[in-house]
Amino acid sequence: MSGRERKHVPDFLLCTDAVPIVVDVKPGHRVARPENAFTFAWTKRVVESKGWWYQVCSEPPRVELENVRFLAGYRRDWLFETGLLGELGVADLDGLPLGEALKAAPGYPRPLVRSALLHLLWTQHFTFDLTVPLNHATMLRRLA
Incomplete structure (x- = not known):
């Protein structure tokens, strides 16, 4: 050239x-x-x-990167109770805000349910709009 x-x-x-x-x-x-x-x-x-x-x-937008970094803390499968993951995995949570989804497993303490839901977001069992900060109003979507 x-x-x-x-x-x-x-x-x-x-x-x-x-x-x-x-x-x-x-x-x-x-x-x-x-x-x-x-x-x-x-x-x-x-x-x-x-x-x-x-x-x-190049690097992703700031909010997207913050969401991914936050969810990375929930990536380790062995830290989560398989029964709880299974229960949440089959629950009809599509279209629910994260705060409402916390009620999907009443037999478990809320902090464990929250952690399990965040793990399921990390593994993309559920998805959400990464361009918006993750919070209790975040809508969960199930992959087709």
Whole structure:
């Protein structure tokens, strides 16, 4: 390019059913730096000339990152009573706010139910809008 040899190793190659996707990851404040912008533009041209897709990713929005970091505290399966997880897993909680869902297992202390529900959010048994701060009004959705 421009009579100069260029080298760049992207961060990820995602092999999808549609087309391969090449991904570069860079902190948001460094994406627009001229040397990075040039490298990304050059990489995009090369990748797209092959019929592949190219993407530059940065950190997620603040609220989304805070939600994920918070839920990560509930990721360890062995810390949760399997009976409670099973009971909540089959309960009809789709469309309920998190605060109402706490009543779904009356035989268990509320702090345990809350922790189990947060674990089920982490494992994506239930989902919610990550772009809004997680709270008692957060609506639970069951994956189809």
